Structures are given as C-alpha cells and as structure tokens.
Amino acid sequence: MTAPAPVAVRMTGISKSFGGIRALDNVDFEVHAGEVHALLGGNGAGKSTILKVLNGVHVPDEGKIFVGGEPLATHTPEASRAAGIAMNFQEMSLIPTLTVAQNIFLTREARDARGMIDDADSIRRAQALFDMLQVQVDPKALVGDLGAGQKQLTEIAKAISQKARVLILDEPSTALSVSDVDRLFTFLRQLKSEGVAIIYVSHRMDEIARIADRATILRDGRHVITAPLADLPIDVMIEHIVGKRSKGLADVARGDVVRGEVLLELSGVTGPHKPENVSFALHRGEVLGLAGLLGSGRSALARVIAGVEPAVAGDIRIKGQKVAIRRPADAIAHHIALVPEARATQGIIPAHSVADNMVMSVIGRISARGIVDRAQVRAVADAMIQRLSIKTASRDHAVSTLSGGNQQKVVIGKWLATEPEILILDEPTAGIDIGSKSEIIRLVRDLAQSGKAVIVISSELSELLTACDRILVMADGRAHQMLDRADLDDPANTDPEHALQAAERRLQIEIQNALSIKEANHG
Amino acid sequence: MAKPATAPVGAFFANWRQNIIYIGFAVIFVVFALTLNDKGFLNPNNLLNIVRQTAMIAVMAVAMTFVLSAGEIDLSVGAVAGLATVTVAMAISVAGPLGGILAGLATGLAVGMFNGWLTTKIGIPSFLTTLAMMGIAKGVAMWISDTAAVPILSPAYSWVFGGGSVGPIPVLLFWMAVLGGIGHVALRRSGFGRRVLATGGGETAARYSGIDTAAIKFRVLVLSSCAASLAGMLYAGRLQSGRFQLGEGDELSVIAAAVLGGTSLFGGKGTVIGTIVGALMIGLINNALILMGLEFSQQLIARGGIIILAVALSQKKG
Numbered sequence: 006m007t008a009p010a011p012v013a014v015r016m017t018g019i020s021k022s023f024g025g026i027r028a029l030d031n032v033d034f035e036v037h038a039g040e041v042h043a044l045l046g047g048n049g050a051g052k053s054t055i056l057k058v059l060n061g062v063h064v065p066d067e068g069k070i071f072v073g074g075e076p077l078a079t080h081t082p083e084a085s086r087a088a089g090i091a092m093n094f095q096e097m098s099l100i101p102t103l104t105v106a107q108n109i110f111l112t113r114e115a116r117d118a119r120g121m122i123d124d125a126d127s128i129r130r131a132q133a134l135f136d137m138l139q140v141q142v143d144p145k146a147l148v149g150d151l152g153a154g155q156k157q158l159t160e161i162a163k164a165i166s167q168k169a170r171v172l173i174l175d176e177p178s179t180a181l182s183v184s185d186v187d188r189l190f191t192f193l194r195q196l197k198s199e200g201v202a203i204i205y206v207s208h209r210m211d212e213i214a215r216i217a218d219r220a221t222i223l224r225d226g227r228h229v230i231t232a233p234l235a236d237l238p239i240d241v242m243i244e245h246i247v248g249k250r251s252k253g254l255a256d257v258a259r260g261d262v263v264r265g266e267v268l269l270e271l272s273g274v275t276g277p278h279k280p281e282n283v284s285f286a287l288h289r290g291e292v293l294g295l296a297g298l299l300g301s302g303r304s305a306l307a308r309v310i311a312g313v314e315p316a317v318a319g320d321i322r323i324k325g326q327k328v329a330i331r332r333p334a335d336a337i338a339h340h341i342a343l344v345p346e347a348r349a350t351q352g353i354i355p356a357h358s359v360a361d362n363m364v365m366s367v368i369g370r371i372s373a374r375g376i377v378d379r380a381q382v383r384a385v386a387d388a389m390i391q392r393l394s395i396k397t398a399s400r401d402h403a404v405s406t407l408s409g410g411n412q413q414k415v416v417i418g419k420w421l422a423t424e425p426e427i428l429i430l431d432e433p434t435a436g437i438d439i440g441s442k443s444e445i446i447r448l449v450r451d452l453a454q455s456g457k458a459v460i461v462i463s464s465e466l467s468e469l470l471t472a473c474d475r476i477l478v479m480a481d482g483r484a485h486q487m488l489d490r491a492d493l494d495d496p497a498n499t500d501p502e503h504a505l506q507a508a509e510r511r512l513q514i515e516i517q518n519a520l521s522i523k524e525a526n527h528g
Numbered sequence: 529m530a531k532p533a534t535a536p537v538g539a540f541f542a543n544w545r546q547n548i549i550y551i552g553f554a555v556i557f558v559v560f561a562l563t564l565n566d567k568g569f570l571n572p573n574n575l576l577n578i579v580r581q582t583a584m585i586a587v588m589a590v591a592m593t594f595v596l597s598a599g600e601i602d603l604s605v606g607a608v609a610g611l612a613t614v615t616v617a618m619a620i621s622v623a624g625p626l627g628g629i630l631a632g633l634a635t636g637l638a639v640g641m642f643n644g645w646l647t648t649k650i651g652i653p654s655f656l657t658t659l660a661m662m663g664i665a666k667g668v669a670m671w672i673s674d675t676a677a678v679p680i681l682s683p684a685y686s687w688v689f690g691g692g693s694v695g696p697i698p699v700l701l702f703w704m705a706v707l708g709g710i711g712h713v714a715l716r717r718s719g720f721g722r723r724v725l726a727t728g729g730g731e732t733a734a735r736y737s738g739i740d741t742a743a744i745k746f747r748v749l750v751l752s753s754c755a756a757s758l759a760g761m762l763y764a765g766r767l768q769s770g771r772f773q774l775g776e777g778d779e780l781s782v783i784a785a786a787v788l789g790g791t792s793l794f795g796g797k798g799t800v801i802g803t804i805v806g807a808l809m810i811g812l813i814n815n816a817l818i819l820m821g822l823e824f825s826q827q828l829i830a831r832g833g834i835i836i837l838a839v840a841l842s843q844k845k846g
Contacts, residue, residue, distance in 0.1 A: 107722065112723070
C-alpha cells in the first residue's frame with residue numbers, strides 16, 4: 006500500500022430498525038476510492054439493509070453518511086444517485102418489454118435536436134459498454150427474451166453506465182458463466198484504477214478472494230471486522246461470518262434415525278436446465294438436506310422430483326419401481342409433496358381461510374358428487390391445526406392474518422393432507438421468526454420419525470445441520486458430495502452450541518470447495 | 529453491424545405475428561376489393577366513407593394505446609364522447625363555437641382528472657373507476673339534455689369538427705392523420721412515451737429507475753378522456769347535434785382497434801400506427817359486411833369471428 010487512498014464513502018454509527026427489530030446497530034462502514042471492498046455476512050446480517058441505506062432506499066434512524074467527504078443531507082434514491090452512487094438491483098430494475106439499450110438508459114436517454122429520444126445513440130452506447138466488458142449481449146434484444154446471465158449483465162451495464170464514483174454490485178455473478186465473471190473482474194480492476202470505489206457483495210468466497218482488496222463483515226446487524234483480504238483467509242472469513250450466534254436451533258434434538266427401506270431413488274437425473282446427472286437414494290425415516298448457493302440447482306432438483314419441470318434424462322424409482330413423473334399430478338399420485346419456495350405466490354391463497362387453504366389439494370377426495378363435504382373440510386383443517394399447533398383465531402380466519410411461521414405451517418398442513426410419503430420443503434423457514442423456525446425444524450424431525458422421507462432445502466446452514474441426517478452439497482446443477490451429518494461433528498467438541506458452529510464452518514468450506522472444483526472443470 | 533439492404537423486409541416477415549395487422553389489413557382489403565367490386569367497394573366515395581366512420585374510433589384508440597401501454601384501461605371513452613357532444617352543443621347555443629370547444633375540452637379534462645385521481649390516489653383499479661364513470665357520464669348527458677338532441681347551428685364549427693372536406697378529402701381524415709402522427713412520435717420517441725411503456729412493462733422496475741408511475745397513469749387517463757371528448761366534438765360536428773347516444777358502445781371498438789393493432793392488454797407494448805390500421809380494419813369489415821347485404825345480426829357474428837381470428841394469429845405460442 007502506498008499513500009492512503011481518499012475515502013469515497015464513510016458511514017458512521019448507522020442504526021436502522023424495522024418494527025422493533027434492529028437490522029443495523031451502530032455500524033461503521035468505510036470504502037476507499039480505487040478499491041474493491043467486499044461486504045460479507047450471512048442471511049440477516051444486515052448487508053442489504055446497509056446498502057439500501059447508502060442507496061437512499063431506506064432512511065437511517067441514526068448515523069451519518071459522507072460521500073467523497075460531503076455529508077449526504079437527504080436520504081432518497083435521487084440524492085444518492087446525484088452523489089455518484091450506482092447499484093445493480095438483483096432483479097427489480099429491468100423492464101421485460103423494453104430492449105436492453107432502452108433499459109440501460111431509461112430516464113437518461115440522449116435527446117435529438119427536437120427533444121425526441123435518440124434510440125440509436127442508446128444502442129451505440131450500450132454496445133460500447135458491452136464491448137468494454139467484452140461480453141456478448143444484443144442491445145436491441147428485448148429483456149424479456151434474455152436468459153438470466155444476460156439480464157444480469159444488463160443490470161451491471163445499467164449500473165456502470167451511470168459513471169458512478171461508488172459502484173455497488175449486489176451478487177452480480179449468480180447467473181454468469183465463469184468466463185463472464187473473469188471479464189467482469191478485468192473490467193472492475195480497470196474501474197478501480199480509475200479511482201472508482203466498488204462495493205462487492207457475494208456469497209462466493211473464491212470470488213471475494215480474487216477481486217476484493219478489503220472486506221467488511223457484518224453479523225446480526227453489527228460490524229464485526231474490516232481488514233485487508235490478505236489478513237482474511239477463507240476459514241477466518243467464515244469464522245467471522247458464522248460467529249458465536251445462537252440461533253436457538255441447538256436445542257432441537259435430532260434423535261436416533263431408524264432408516265427404513267429406500268423410498269426414492271434417483272439415478273442420473275437431469276432437468277431441462279438444471280440439475281445435471283444427479284443420483285442419490287432417500288430412505289424412509291431420514292431427512293436429506295440440499296446445500297449450495299443460489300443457482301446451484303437445489304430448487305430445480307426439487308421441481309424435477311415434484312414434476313413441475315419434468316426430468317429429461319435419468320431414472321426416478323419409488324420403492325424400487327421405475328416411475329414416470331411428467332407433471333405435478335403424477336408426483337402427487339406417487340405420494341410426493343413439494344412445499345414450494347415462494348410461500349405467498351406458490352403456497353397459499355392469502356385471502357382465503359385457513360381451512361380452505363388446507364383442503365386445496367384434496368378437494369377431490371373430500372367431495373361427493375361434485376359438492377365439497379364441509380364437515381370433512383372442518384375435520385381436516387382442525388386435525389392439521391392441532392397436529393401442527395398452528396396459532397390462528399379460527400379455521401375460518403384468512404391465512405393473511407397469521408404470522409409467517411404459521412402461514413408456513415398451513416402450507417405444510419395442506420401438503421400433509423395429501424398423505425405424502427416423500428415431502429420436499431424448499432426454504433421452509435425463509436422470513437420466519439426464530440421461534441417458529443425451531444418449531445418447523447422440530448416438525449421436520451417428527452415427520453421423518455413417523456416414517457416419512459423428507460428433503461429440506463435451506464440457505465441457512467445451521468438449519469440444515471439441525472434438521473438433516475445427510476446433506477448433499479450441490480454446485481452448478483451437479484451433486485458434488487454426499488455428507489453424513491455425523492461426520493461434520495467434531496467428536497472432541499461437546500458443547501452443543503459450539504459444535505453447531507464448528508459443523509457450520511465445515512459445511513461452508515465444503516460448499517466453497519464445490520465451487521472451486523466447478524471452476525477447475527471449466528477452466 | 530452492416531446488414532443487407534433487404535433486412536427490414538426480411539425482419540417484417542420473420543416477425544409476422546407482430547405485424548399480422550398489416551398483413552391482415554392487406555389481405556382483407558384485396559379479398560373485399562375482388563369480391564365486392566361490383567357493389568362499389570373500391571369507389572372512392574365508399575373508401576372515404578370508411579374513413580369518416582372510423583375517425584372517431586381512431587382518435588380515441590390513439591389515446592387508448594397509451595392507456596393500455598401503461599397497464600391501465602379506460603372503459604368510459606364512449607360515454608364521455610356522448611357527454612361531450614351534449615356539452616359542446618349546449619355551450620355553442622349560448623357562447624358560440626369557441627365556447628363550445630372550450631366546454632368540450634373541459635369535459636374531457638374534468639372526467640380524466642377525476643378518473644386519474646380515483647385510480648392513482650384512492651387506489652381503485654382503472655377498470656372499476658372507468659366502468660363507474662361510463663354510467664355517470666351517460667347519466668349526466670341524459671340529465672342535462674333531457675334525453676333530447678341539442679342542435680348545433682354553427683356551420684363553421686360543423687365544418688372544422690367533422691362535417692367539412694377539402695376538395696374530396698374529409699376534414700376527419702386530417703384529424704385522424706394529425707393525431708395519429710403526433711401519437712406515434714410521442715409513444716415511440718418522447719420521454720413521456722418511454723415512461724408510459726416502462727410503467728406498463730414493469731411498474732416496480734420503473735419506480736426503481738426513478739419514474740413517477742402514478743403521475744404517468746394519471747396523465748394517460750387524462751389524455752384518454754380528452755381524446756374521448758374530442759371524438760365527441762367530431763361526432764357533434766358531423767351530425768350537427770349533441771345526443772347522449774352518440775359514441776355508445778365505442779369503448780369496445782376502441783379497445784379492439786388497439787389490441788388488433790398489436791397493443792398488449794397487459795401493458796408495456798403498444799403501437800399507434802398499428803392502432804390506426806386496426807381501427808381502419810374494423811371500419812373496413814363493417815363496411816364490407818353491409819355491402820354484402822348481411823343482416824345486422826350476421827354482421828355482429830362475422831365481425832366478432834374476424835377479430836378473434838386476427839388476435840389469435842398475433843399471439844405468441846407457449
């Protein structure tokens with residue numbers, strides 16, 4: 006390091022609460038001009054909150070922001086943009102019906118002499134941007150026709166086109182190919198040499214190690230450490246990210262599994278996009294976890310098994326019988342149930358009552374001559390409310406009046422009503438308070454113990470470790486490694502809370518390893 | 529990127545679904561020209577009549593293109609046009625032609641701002657706002673006119689708004705061409721048009737990009753009502769009177785013209801030229817069905833069938 010670089014962004018004592026929950030607690034954050042600064046932390050650490058504060062989307066409760074030495078007086082997206090801050094929004098800021106070039110320069114189009122929009126100029130400038138990034142995106146293509154990677158490049162180009170002094174890239178590479186990431190990095194280094202400050206958010210430690218100069222780690226809304234990357238080897242980073250936080254999960258007993266016969270067997274299963282060539286066997290009475298980052302193919306695998314996106318190759322066997330799962334009804338007929346990821350859109354009808362939601366997938370069974378038997382509706386709903394201890398004023402209340410955790414239980418109840426033998430839960434605890442989380446994990450354990458086979462997908466590793474007997478690590482659509490939960494424990498470590506963290510670190514390292522193997526294969 | 533000179537022609541046919549309206553218009557025109565020639569279809573007078581009958585629909589449909597592109601809808605245009613014929617005619621009788629024009633525009637402005645306010649500030653979907661406004665506008669028109677026709681005794685007004693012609697060319701054609709031209713440039717090339725398309729294409733994304741989407745929706749609804757009142761002024765001028773029945777049911781033809789032309793009912797996609805051709809095509813079909821000597825009941829069925837066919841062909845599959 007030569008002379009200290011000027012400070013591009015200084016945020017001091019930033020606090021922000023949402024409805025009594027402190028998302029940021031007195032956080033300091035400083036980024037120099039001409040550096041790539043990684044912002045790291047687990048889910049709920051406060052990364053996106055602090056970026057939204059910097060970006061003007063959220064107004065901080067306390068604290069000050071200086072950009073290029075000047076205090077930011079107002080907190081609006083316009084003020085932040087005027088101060089020279091640009092950010093790629095993960096998926097929100099592109100309009101599918103406009104072209105790539107029209108999206109990049111939306112509201113900032115060049116005008117001709119008559120004040121009319123000059124689209125040819127936008128196309129030229131967009132092409133220049135993509136040339137600079139050395140990537141292939143057609144500026145004249147409609148955004149709605151693009152694949153995920155090209156959309157992401159368009160988002161990045163949109164942020165870059167603002168010629169910002171501070172460029173925030175939030176998970177810019179989740180849908181990019183390895184070579185596109187390389188080219189993005191080359192370009193970022195060039196921006197860096199021009200004095201632009203870059204804040205880079207990613208869950209991929211290998212990327213951070215390649216591109217970042219310094220890193221700041223947040224945990225539970227607090228600042229943990231800011232240090233040059235040289236002082237932060239991957240295991241140290243992970244240790245800071247995981248920390249000593251207790252998630253209230255450590256007290257969920259896993260109990261002894263009684264593994265029964267093989268219920269579900271996949272061999273060489275390949276989906277329309279992902280997954281690729283996945284094989285495993287799932288036994289009665291066990292919980293299998295799917296671990297991996299966004300885009301690793303976990304949810305795609307769940308959709309293949311549930312018939313939403315039928316497999317294009319490979320065999321699926323249930324109790325040894327080869328079955329064809331072409332659509333969700335086939336899966337349901339084979340007693341497979343998928344509790345989907347997006348609860349509000351795929352799981353429940355919020356305005357309908359708890360009872361109506363609960364019987365949605367068994368309407369045929371509880372109807373006679375086309376008329377729904379209301380006594381049976383009440384019976385099914387009451388049984389589930391009791392079995393899952395759902396907290397609702399009554400079975401006739403709208404699901405939207407329930408808390409997130411109880412809504413999720415309604416979705417689970419809805420699928421349990423179909424009497425599945427194989428239950429797949431995709432991010433079952435997303436957006437749910439910690440108390441309900443451990444309740445749902447306990448429920449998963451109970452279901453397995455009662456003889457069902459369960460697959461759980463979760464981005465929260467502590468949850469996977471608490472719920473699962475085995476964990477399949479996935480990356481880039483492929484199954485990377487099958488881990489036995491017990492092998493992740495350190496036999497020397499007996500303190501249950503500490504043991505969970507140690508296991509979380511090991512699993513985290515395995516997930517990162519899976520990524521680097523993918524790189525090696527591609528490179 | 530150098531492309532061969534024939535590329536635009538090739539692209540036109542490669543995107544034939546998008547351009548079905550132009551192909552369809554040409555095909556239908558040729559078919560009618562061949563089959564109905566002996567009945568005077570190609571007679572210049574008949575063709576100009578089609579323009580006269582289509583102009584009001586076209587004027588309203590230009591504005592409707594903006595409304596649909598912004599992801600909204602305006603069902604009140606027909607009733608507002610009827611109301612405007614009455615207010616214009618009444619104002620002319622007391623304050624002369626200029627007063628009439630001002631009254632007509634004020635009618636559109638007032639209704640549009642009310643529609644926009646209800647939709648963007650109170651949060652009632654425009655479908656419901658304008659459905660209710662359809663009834664209110666018709667009721668007001670019946671009430672203030674006592675359900676009677678109000679005559680317009682100003683030849684100058686009638687000449688400019690719909691009745692006149694320059695040589696053989698009806699003034700209505702100028703109205704249609706001028707407003708269509710302005711609308712086309714505004715949607716394609718102006719900042720306002722781009723913001724309209726962005727709002728309808730993805731409202732959240734548009735807001736993140738710094739577009740005041742509520743203001744855009746407000747403005748397209750005002751625009752639509754003003755266009756409807758102008759259409760009413762043209763009806764009044766052409767028929768030299770104001771009556772509440774004028775424009776009744778036009779909202780369906782207006783929406784059909786825009787959708788036939790390639791404007792999406794779900795927002796984000798719109799073309800004014802397509803809309804004008806869509807309006808002309810509806811006029812063409814109406815005219816030909818009459819020349820064929822079909823009864824009104826048969827006309828309704830045939831028209832519905834042709835519209836369904838055209839829209840079905842323009843849908844992307846899957």
